[in-house]
Amino acid sequence: MTETPKPAGTRGAVDLSSVTGAPGPAPAGPPVTGGSAAAGSAGGAGATGATGSTGAAPTAPAVPEGLVVEVRAENLQSALNKTLQVPGVLVLWSSAHPQTRELVETVTRVAASLEGRVLVLVADLSAEPELLQAFQPILVQAFGQPTVPATFGLLQGQPVPLFPGMQPESEVRVVLDQLLQAAVQNGITGRVDLGPVPGAPDDDELPPLHQAAFDAIEAGDYAAATAAYEQALAANPKDHDAELGLAQVRLLQRTSEVDLTAARAAAAADPTDVDAATTVADLDVLGGHVEDAFTRLLDLVRSTTGDDRDRVRTHLIELFAVVGSHDERVRKGRTALMSALF
Known part of the structure; x- marks a missing residue:
C-alpha cells in the first residue's frame, strides 16, 4: 500500500460539517481579523495580514465564466460537491477589509492559467454572517486564529488548509501546483466546465x-x-x-x-x-x-x-x-x- 498524499505544507484536513449543517445565531459583529497570521504559508513565505496592505484592490482580470463560484450559505454544499471530480481552492475574504479581495484576484489569475484544472470558490464572510460564524472555529483549528484572507484546498469536498493571509502570485502558483499533484495522485483529474473568456474564442475542450x-x-x-x-x-x-x-x-x-x-x-x-x-x-x-x-x-x-x-x-x-x-x-x-x- 502507498501513503495517502497531501499538498505539501498543509496542516491536515479540517471538519466542515458545522458549515454545511444548520447554522446557529449570527455573531453580533465580525470577529475575523486581518492581522498577521500566526501560521506559516504553504509556499514557505510569511503571510501578510490583510490590514497591513494599503490601496484599492486591482481590477479583476477577465476569466472564464465557469472558473469562479461565489459561495453563500445556501449554495455551500452544492459548491463543495463541484470538487468531487475537480480540485478546488476556497478563498475566504471580507468586504469589511476590501484589500483582502486582492488575494481572490491573485488566486483567480493563477487558476485561469491552469486551464480549468482548478475551481475557485470565493466566500465573503462579512456578507455571509452564517458562514462567518461557521468558519471562525475552522480558521482557529487550521491557522491558530480567525484571520482573513485565508485559503483552503478542496479535494472531493474535503478541505485542507493551504495558507493564511496574503501571498504573492509566485507563492500561490507553487501551492496550486502542489494541490494539483495531490489531486492527480488521488485520481481527481476532472476539469471545470469553463464558459468563454471575455474577448477570447470559446475553446475549452481537452485535446x-x-x-x-x-x-x-x-x-x-x-x-x-x-x-x-x-x-x-x-x-x-x-x-x-x-x-x-x-x-x-x-x-x-x-x-x-x-x-x-x-x-x-x-x-x-x-x-x-x-x-x-x-x-x-x-x-x-x-x-x-x-x-x-x-x-x-x-x-x-x-x-x-x-x-x-x-x-x-x-x-x-x-x-x-x-x-x-x-x-x-x-x-x-x-x-x-x-x-x-x-
Missing part, C-alpha cells in the same frame, strides 16, 4: 489524447493513460501538460503494487540499493515528503558511478517533473544535482 488520459486515470488504467500522454508528446514534444501528466501517471503506475513496509526495509538495509532507493523516493513524493525523496537520491548520485549513477539521475529528474518546475524545492534540487554531478 482528444488528454481526455483519453484523464478518462483512463479515473478508471485506474494507468497503462492506457501513459500511452495517451506518450502519443500526445510524440505529436507535440512541447506539450508541457502532457509531460507533467505522463510523469505523474508513471509515478502512480510504479507505486500501485508496492509494499510500503518492505520497500522501506530494503532501503534501510542497503542504502546503496538503487532499486530500493528509487522506490522509497517515489513513495516519499506520494506522501508529500518531497525534500526527503530528493535528498535520498542526491546522496545516491554522489555515492554511485557509471550506469547506477545515471539511473538515479534520470529517476530524480523524473521526480522533478512530477513535483513541477515552479516548486522552489525543484529549483534547489536541480542546483544540488548539478553540483553532485560536476
Whole structure:
C-alpha cells in the first residue's frame, strides 16, 4: 500500500460539517481579523495580514465564466460537491477589509492559467454572517486564529488548509501546483466546465489524447493513460501538460503494487540499493515528503558511478517533473544535482 498524499505544507484536513449543517445565531459583529497570521504559508513565505496592505484592490482580470463560484450559505454544499471530480481552492475574504479581495484576484489569475484544472470558490464572510460564524472555529483549528484572507484546498469536498493571509502570485502558483499533484495522485483529474473568456474564442475542450488520459486515470488504467500522454508528446514534444501528466501517471503506475513496509526495509538495509532507493523516493513524493525523496537520491548520485549513477539521475529528474518546475524545492534540487554531478 502507498501513503495517502497531501499538498505539501498543509496542516491536515479540517471538519466542515458545522458549515454545511444548520447554522446557529449570527455573531453580533465580525470577529475575523486581518492581522498577521500566526501560521506559516504553504509556499514557505510569511503571510501578510490583510490590514497591513494599503490601496484599492486591482481590477479583476477577465476569466472564464465557469472558473469562479461565489459561495453563500445556501449554495455551500452544492459548491463543495463541484470538487468531487475537480480540485478546488476556497478563498475566504471580507468586504469589511476590501484589500483582502486582492488575494481572490491573485488566486483567480493563477487558476485561469491552469486551464480549468482548478475551481475557485470565493466566500465573503462579512456578507455571509452564517458562514462567518461557521468558519471562525475552522480558521482557529487550521491557522491558530480567525484571520482573513485565508485559503483552503478542496479535494472531493474535503478541505485542507493551504495558507493564511496574503501571498504573492509566485507563492500561490507553487501551492496550486502542489494541490494539483495531490489531486492527480488521488485520481481527481476532472476539469471545470469553463464558459468563454471575455474577448477570447470559446475553446475549452481537452485535446482528444488528454481526455483519453484523464478518462483512463479515473478508471485506474494507468497503462492506457501513459500511452495517451506518450502519443500526445510524440505529436507535440512541447506539450508541457502532457509531460507533467505522463510523469505523474508513471509515478502512480510504479507505486500501485508496492509494499510500503518492505520497500522501506530494503532501503534501510542497503542504502546503496538503487532499486530500493528509487522506490522509497517515489513513495516519499506520494506522501508529500518531497525534500526527503530528493535528498535520498542526491546522496545516491554522489555515492554511485557509471550506469547506477545515471539511473538515479534520470529517476530524480523524473521526480522533478512530477513535483513541477515552479516548486522552489525543484529549483534547489536541480542546483544540488548539478553540483553532485560536476
